[in-house]
Amino acid sequence: EIVLTQSPGTLSLSPGERATLSCRASQSVSSSYLAWYQQKPGQAPRLLIYGASSRATGIPDRFSGSGSGTDFTLTISRLEPEDFAVYYCQQYGSSALTFGGGTKVEIK
Amino acid sequence: EVQLVESGGGLVQPGGSLRLSCAASGFTFSSYSMNWVRQAPGKGLEWVSYISSSSSTIYYADSVKGRFTISRDNAKNSLYLQMNSLRAEDTAVYYCARDEVAAAGLDYWGQGTLVTVSS
Numbered sequence: 001e002i003v004l005t006q007s008p009g010t011l012s013l014s015p016g017e018r019a020t021l022s023c024r025a026s027q028s029v030s031s032s033y034l035a036w037y038q039q040k041p042g043q044a045p046r047l048l049i050y051g052a053s054s055r056a057t058g059i060p061d062r063f064s065g066s067g068s069g070t071d072f073t074l075t076i077s078r079l080e081p082e083d084f085a086v087y088y089c090q091q092y093g094s095s096a097l098t099f100g101g102g103t104k105v106e107i108k
Numbered sequence: 109e110v111q112l113v114e115s116g117g118g119l120v121q122p123g124g125s126l127r128l129s130c131a132a133s134g135f136t137f138s139s140y141s142m143n144w145v146r147q148a149p150g151k152g153l154e155w156v157s158y159i160s161s162s163s164s165t166i167y168y169a170d171s172v173k174g175r176f177t178i179s180r181d182n183a184k185n186s187l188y189l190q191m192n193s194l195r196a197e198d199t200a201v202y203y204c205a206r207d208e209v210a211a212a213g214l215d216y217w218g219q220g221t222l223v224t225v226s227s
Contacts, residue, residue, distance in 0.1 A: 001170075035213035037153075044203055044220060045145075045153065050213035057215075088153055092211040095167045097143065097155040 002026055002093050004100035012108040019076040021103045023089035028069050033092035036065055036074045039102075040085045048087075049074065079105070110134040110216045112204050117221030124194050124225070130187040130204030130218055138162075138182035141207035143214060144189050146200035146223075154200070157189065158207070172198075194225045 003026040013019055023034075031052040037045040047056040049065035052072055062077040076083055084107050089100040116128040130142070144156040157178040158167040166178055177190040187204050201222050205214035 033211050037214075039153075044217035045205075045214070046217075047208075047213045047215045050208065050215075054212075056213065086152075090153075090155075090213070096169065097158065099145075099153040099155060102152045 001096055002029060002091055002098055004089050004091060004098055006087075006089060006100035006103045008103060009101070010104045010106060012106050013079055014108045015079050015081055017079050019074075019079055019083070019105055021074040021076075021087055021105075023067075023072040023074070023100050025070045025072070025091065029072075029091045031068050034065075034067070034072050035090045037088045037090065038083075038085050039088065045088065076105075110206070112206065112216055112218035114202065114204055114218040114221040117202065117223045119224045119226065120194055121227050122195060122225055125190070125192045126194065126223060128189040128191065128202055128204075128221060128223070130189075132185045132187065132204075132206075135206070135216075137180075137185040140209075141165075142180065142187045143205045143207055144178060144187075145203045145205055145214070145217075146198075147203070147220075148197075148200040151200075156202070159187070191223070194223075196225050199223060199225050 005024045007022045034052040036049040039045040053065045086102045086104045088102045111133045113131045141160045159178045175193045179188045201220040203220045204218045206216040208215040
């Protein structure tokens with residue numbers, strides 16, 4: 001089973017700053033099968049990025065994804081107040097899906 | 109509008125059983141694979157189970173294999189999770205989530221239903 005490790009655990013930033021979140025896989029992941037989600041307290045997760053770099057419907061272009069193999073990155077170019085939340089990466093394996101442990105982006 | 113509405117959660121004793129349901133609307137349910145994902149209080153997301161559109165392919169997380177059974181009724185636009193031999197560590201909010209075509213992410217989620225396993 002592929003393990004996804006997200007770092008940092010918590011990112012303290014101010015609105016307007018750039019956020020860079022990392023997701024590292026224990027073995028190579030097909031870029032086609034790597035997704036990112038945002039979750040706010042009391043809400044279900046929301047799909048942000050699929051296929052490592054494609055934005056889901058309605059997602060602002062300040063969100064971008066990149067990476068391949070074992071290293072993937074979610075970048076938020078300029079943080080808006082509504083972007084402070086927890087972010088998860090997720091991959092599709094041959095017979096299972098796995099999520100990373102999450103990165104919390106908090107207001108500094 | 110795509111909607112997924114879970115139900116069936118509640119308080120159950122260790123060793124007990126519970127059946128969760130997810131009612132789907134606003135899309136052609138029979139064309140999509142579906143998943144159950146859970147989240148323990150204050151913890152991260154954990155994938156639980158996957159079922160293909162025709163029920164021909166089913167997967168489970170190791171943590172629930174042999175205890176949980178996923179199923180669907182395409183005629184009723186419904187997804188189910190039968191949970192047996194429940195343990196305290198199964199306590200979580202359980203979400204159903206639609207699998208976008210070609211494994212392109214879980215694009216729609218329900219609001220979740222809370223399962224609490226406690227004596």
